[in-house]
Amino acid sequence: MLIVQKFGGSSVANVERVFNVAKRIIETYKQGNDVVVVLSAQGDTTDELIAKAHEIDLHPSRREMDMLISTGEQISVALMAMAIQKLGYPAVSLNAFQVGMYTNTTHSNARLKKIHTERIEAELDRKNIVLVTGFQGINKFDDITTLGRSGSDTTAVALAAALKADKCEIYTDVDGVYTADPRVVKDARKLKEISYDEMLELASLGAKVLHNRSVEIAKKYNVELVVRSSLNNAEGTVVKEVCNMEKMLVSGVAGDKNVARISVIGVEDTPGKAFELFSLLAKHKISVDIILQSIGRDGTKDISFTVDRDDLHDALKLIKENQERLTAKDVVYSDKIAKVSIVGAGMATNPGVAAMMFEAMYNAGINIHMISTSEVKISVLIDEKYTEDAMNAIHEQFRLAIER
Numbered sequence: 001m002l003i004v005q006k007f008g009g010s011s012v013a014n015v016e017r018v019f020n021v022a023k024r025i026i027e028t029y030k031q032g033n034d035v036v037v038v039l040s041a042q043g044d045t046t047d048e049l050i051a052k053a054h055e056i057d058l059h060p061s062r063r064e065m066d067m068l069i070s071t072g073e074q075i076s077v078a079l080m081a082m083a084i085q086k087l088g089y090p091a092v093s094l095n096a097f098q099v100g101m102y103t104n105t106t107h108s109n110a111r112l113k114k115i116h117t118e119r120i121e122a123e124l125d126r127k128n129i130v131l132v133t134g135f136q137g138i139n140k141f142d143d144i145t146t147l148g149r150s151g152s153d154t155t156a157v158a159l160a161a162a163l164k165a166d167k168c169e170i171y172t173d174v175d176g177v178y179t180a181d182p183r184v185v186k187d188a189r190k191l192k193e194i195s196y197d198e199m200l201e202l203a204s205l206g207a208k209v210l211h212n213r214s215v216e217i218a219k220k221y222n223v224e225l226v227v228r229s230s231l232n233n234a235e236g237t238v239v240k241e242v243c244n245m246e247k248m249l250v251s252g253v254a255g256d257k258n259v260a261r262i263s264v265i266g267v268e269d270t271p272g273k274a275f276e277l278f279s280l281l282a283k284h285k286i287s288v289d290i291i292l293q294s295i296g297r298d299g300t301k302d303i304s305f306t307v308d309r310d311d312l313h314d315a316l317k318l319i320k321e322n323q324e325r326l327t328a329k330d331v332v333y334s335d336k337i338a339k340v341s342i343v344g345a346g347m348a349t350n351p352g353v354a355a356m357m358f359e360a361m362y363n364a365g366i367n368i369h370m371i372s373t374s375e376v377k378i379s380v381l382i383d384e385k386y387t388e389d390a391m392n393a394i395h396e397q398f399r400l401a402i403e404r
């Protein structure tokens with residue numbers, strides 16, 4: 001079998017853990033498998049590199065930022081190759097350039113376009129365990145790009161798809177996908193399996209188990225994923241197309257604090273204003289999440305929307321520069337808010353779910369600022385300080401601790 005394994009930063013944080021992971025990789029190899037391993041940067045390395053950059057400039061060039069933060073993964077793969085060799089097995093480390101892992105040109109949030117498999121296949125033919133840097137790619141100018149925070153998951157799944165691997169195992173510091181973050185909700189329960197669609201929502205909702213684009217790719221190429229712990233042998237959660245499990249009304253609840261709200265106030269109530277505003281943001285690659293437009297009154301309306309907190313600065317600057325053209329009287333924002341969401345494949349056919357969620361919020365005395373819904377999720381925007389309370393109240397309301 002050809003197996004792609006991915007180990008996260010905490011799984012390779014120090015020498016002891018590097019050797020533990022090396023032994024696990026060797027186990028898989030000894031069973032006669034071809035093994036390709038994707039690694040993240042050790043521990044907090046990426047954060048530390050970002051902090052170093054910020055000592056120089058709070059808004060450094062994105063190209064140089066990628067050049068800097070991609071180094072963490074290179075350290076990991078080299079150290080892991082050394083550890084495996086030290087234990088007596090053949091290994092080789094490769095970076096994105098050596099593999100030929102091509103992305104578009106969007107620095108700091110690049111998308112994979114094409115992965116060359118020849119070099120990896122040649123190394124596997126030589127019976128090497130192949131260690132590949134996660135998170136990084138190269139663009140058509142041969143410049144280094146990165147795939148966005150936690151992007152190593154996406155590297156692993158894309159590699160599994162490109163190599164037509166039999167299995168893709170994502171090893172992390174939690175032992176699977178839970179009904180809620182167990183650090184926040186004490187009686188959160190591990191799910192045996194979850195569908196791509198639910199996982200996709202959970203991932204993009206800030207349940208930090210998997211990078212959302214990794215799930216998109218898994219769904220598109222039908223790569224069956226297993227999420228499991230690198231610290232124990234517990235069975236993980238399988239992410240796949242259809243779940244045998246009875247369709248749960250709600251599978252999980254997630255909280256996301258990486259949210260900021262912007263309100264553009266007093267915009268002329270004429271056609272084209274929303275178009276102008278959001279095409280402006282799109283042109284600058286700022287993605288918008290929840291959108292709320294007020295009813296026009298006295299010839300004006302307000303448009304509120306949310307963005308990632310890292311994009312707040314750029315979004316505000318952009319809107320202020322174009323305030324006149326957008327006919328906005330004022331622009332206000334808040335970065336003290338959070339998004340709490342529920343996800344469930346059974347939701348689409350069940351009209352009572354939203355009301356149940358709002359009831360939980362009402363009972364907990366939490367005010368809702370914005371709401372958005374889709375086939376498989378409902379999100380509410382609330383004050384950041386109530387995030388944990390809200391998640392617990394909702395988890396309780398839907399009795400997610402109990403297996404069905």
Ligand code: ASP
Pocket residue numbers: 008009040041046047072134135148149150151152153
């Ligand atoms: N090292 C990168 C990060 O911290 C990528 C990853 O961990 O997957 O975001």
Ligand code: MG
Pocket residue numbers: 008009040150
């Ligand atoms: Mg990570």
